Amino acid sequence: MSEPEIPQVAPQESVAVAINTRFPASTLQIHESKTGQIFEIYSVGRLLLVLDHKGVRYFIPSRRKRNIKWDKTTTIGLDRVTDSVLRDLAEADYEVFTSSNRQILKRPIHISRYMRCPECKESGNIRIIFRGDSLSGENSEIYTAVPRSEELNGAKIKCTLCGWVGFRGQLLKKSRAPRTS
Numbered sequence: 001m002s003e004p005e006i007p008q009v010a011p012q013e014s015v016a017v018a019i020n021t022r023f024p025a026s027t028l029q030i031h032e033s034k035t036g037q038i039f040e041i042y043s044v045g046r047l048l049l050v051l052d053h054k055g056v057r058y059f060i061p062s063r064r065k066r067n068i069k070w071d072k073t074t075t076i077g078l079d080r081v082t083d084s085v086l087r088d089l090a091e092a093d094y095e096v097f098t099s100s101n102r103q104i105l106k107r108p109i110h111i112s113r114y115m116r117c118p119e120c121k122e123s124g125n126i127r128i129i130f131r132g133d134s135l136s137g138e139n140s141e142i143y144t145a146v147p148r149s150e151e152l153n154g155a156k157i158k159c160t161l162c163g164w165v166g167f168r169g170q171l172l173k174k175s176r177a178p179r180t181s
């Protein structure tokens with residue numbers, strides 16, 4: 001008796017389908033090629049990822065990497081590769097989810113509560129911009145939701161008191177108490 005043949009799912013298919021499932025605004029296009037199927041992941045008409053027999057190629061703004069090769073991922077496993085790609089998508093402001101359907105938030109940048117808004121000069125209201133319509137209450141101490149439709153010119157943080165948006169380097173440092181000698 002011969003063993004039943006179990007169809008092997010190629011790594012590119014398994015990872016592409018998992019990403020597509022956990023990235024609601026994405027679309028998946030599949031092309032046939034001599035080296036196997038090629039999976040392209042798009043969002044709003046923009047090509048973000050290409051997955052083929054060699055690995056994942058990035059077309060998203062990511063300082064960390066340009067590609068992932070399957071032969072380098074045999075020890076960590078494909079689930080971890082999927083999680084890592086989704087994390088990079090979250091860092092690039094895409095709305096993606098964990099396998100238990102919780103939104104993956106980008107890593108917070110450190111903002112001291114003493115740093116002050118350059119516009120209203122108040123501290124304690126600076127939040128990291130999170131692209132989306134809403135945010136769960138538990139994260140509102142660190143993030144503030146700004147809809148994608150709002151143009152930000154790359155701004156990363158927002159003052160929730162006056163509405164100023166900008167970058168960490170623009171914040172005013174804690175004012176020193178005047179020296180009395």
Ligand SMILES: [Zn+2]
Pocket residue numbers: 117118119120121122159160161162163164
């Ligand atoms: Zn302000």
